Each structure stands twice: as C-alpha cells, then as structure tokens.
Amino acid sequence: xxxxxxxxxxxxxxxxxxxxxxxxxxxxxxxxxxxxxxxxxxxxxxxxxxxxxxxxxxxxxxxxxxxxxxxxxxxxxxxxxxxxxxxxxxxxxxxxxxxxxxxxxxxxxxxxxxxxxxxxxxxxxxxxxxxxxxxxxxxxxxx
Amino acid sequence: xxxxxxxxxxxxxxxxxxxxxxxxxxxxxxxxxxxxxxxxxxxxxxxxxxxxxxxxxxxxxxxxxxxxxxxxxxxxxxxxxxxxxxx
Numbered sequence: 001x002x003x004x005x006x007x008x009x010x011x012x013x014x015x016x017x018x019x020x021x022x023x024x025x026x027x028x029x030x031x032x033x034x035x036x037x038x039x040x041x042x043x044x045x046x047x048x049x050x051x052x053x054x055x056x057x058x059x060x061x062x063x064x065x066x067x068x069x070x071x072x073x074x075x076x077x078x079x080x081x082x083x084x085x086x087x088x089x090x091x092x093x094x095x096x097x098x099x100x101x102x103x104x105x106x107x108x109x110x111x112x113x114x115x116x117x118x119x120x121x122x123x124x125x126x127x128x129x130x131x132x133x134x135x136x137x138x139x140x141x142x143x
Numbered sequence: 144x145x146x147x148x149x150x151x152x153x154x155x156x157x158x159x160x161x162x163x164x165x166x167x168x169x170x171x172x173x174x175x176x177x178x179x180x181x182x183x184x185x186x187x188x189x190x191x192x193x194x195x196x197x198x199x200x201x202x203x204x205x206x207x208x209x210x211x212x213x214x215x216x217x218x219x220x221x222x223x224x225x226x227x228x229x230x
Contacts (some may be wrong), residue, residue, distance in 0.1 A: 131228060135229055
C-alpha cells in the first residue's frame with residue numbers, strides 16, 4: 001500500500017509482486033488513468049491519518065477473503081495530468097479467479113469508500129467529483 | 144483553548160482555506176458550539192454545508208461515530224470530511 005505524490009510506472013511494482021510470490025499461478029492487475037477527454041488536470045486530495053490506514057484495512061480484508069499470496073495498491077495524490085496513472089491494484093494468487101476477483105474487490109472499495117476527494121479541471125474551471133450511484137451499488141456484490 | 148479544523152474536499156473551497164485554528168476563551172466545544180464557531184468565524188455557507196449528515200467528523204485522526212455527541216478539547220485536530228469521491 002502506497003500513496004505517491006509523484007507519477008509512477010506500473011511495470012516495476014508489478015514485476016516485484018510477481019517475484020515476491022513465486023508460488024502464485026498468476027498476478028491480476030488494474031491500472032486506472034486520468035481521462036483525457038475534456039479533462040485538463042485532476043487533483044486528488046487525501047487525509048493522511050485516514051487514507052492509508054483505510055487502504056491497509058482493505059488489503060487485509062482482501063488477503064483473507066481471496067486467500068491471496070500477495071497484493072499491492074499504489075495510489076496517486078496531488079496534481080495529475082491526463083492519461084497518467086492514478087491507481088495500480090494487483091493481486092497474486094494460486095488461481096486466476098481469486099486474483100481477478102480480488103482486484104475487482106479492491107477497486108470497488110477504493111472507488112466508493114476510500115478517503116479521497118477528487119476535482120477535475122475542465123475548460124470552464126474546477127469541478128469536485130461526487131461518488132456515482134454505480135460506485136456504491138458495485139459494493140453489493142461483495143456483501 | 145485552541146483547536147485546529149481541517150476542511151477537506153469541497154469544504155476547502157467554501158472555507159477559502161484548507162484549515163483554521165480557533166482560539167476560544169471558553170472550555171470544551173460541543174457540536175452546536177463548533178457549528179456556531181464555523182458560522183461566525185468562517186462563513187455561514189460552510190456551517191450549512193457541514194450540517195449535511197453525510198459530512199463526517201474525525202478527531203485526531205479517528206472518525207467519530209456520532210458527531211452530535213462530540214466533545215472538542217484543547218489541542219484537538221478536527222477534520223471535516225464531506226462525501227468521498229473515491230479513488
């Protein structure tokens with residue numbers, strides 16, 4: 001679990017996860033990037049006492065639920081440019097289904113419940129992003 | 144006593160700043176008193192936004208379950224947390 005205030009490349013941490021989990025049958029991953037259409041910049045704000053501890057709790061829950069060999073979540077904060085990575089979520093497990101489901105579980109929870117506030121700069125100025133109803137309903141499949 | 148209040152997300156725009164330090168001659172603050180301080184020392188619009196039940200409160204880094212029952216003491220850091228945008 002890491003919060004980064006500078007850009008990152010997903011490949012090195014993914015390779016490290018794979019190396020750290022030689023017993024796994026595979027690594028599933030998701031990389032979220034800043035949308036390019038109409039978005040000039042994205043700012044991600046967090047609250048340090050809550051954001052990283054919340055992500056760590058989520059990681060513990062995911063490891064237990066899916067029996068993972070390893071997982072990682074890297075998340076940007078601060079100012080981001082279009083097309084740059086916002087989040088990398090990856091899970092290593094014995095079987096494909098566990099790894100893929102774990103990544104979806106991580107992303108569904110990050111999208112709806114993680115302590116981040118986002119605003120986008122478009123041509124007409126800054127806009128705060130509110131969570132979408134789909135982001136909350138996505139959680140239902142895990143209950 | 145003095146408390147530090149942080150305004151997260153859109154509340155920062157309403158407050159016109161990311162945080163404020165409030166000094167009060169009286170003792171501990173309860174929830175209505177904290178709202179009154181925001182109203183008089185920042186802006187009524189901020190106090191109104193914070194009345195939204197979706198705005199959560201953390202004291203010294205821990206989210207408070209029942210914000211109406213909160214007691215703010217000297218040296219506390221209060222974070223006002225509007226609905227998250229997600230990661």
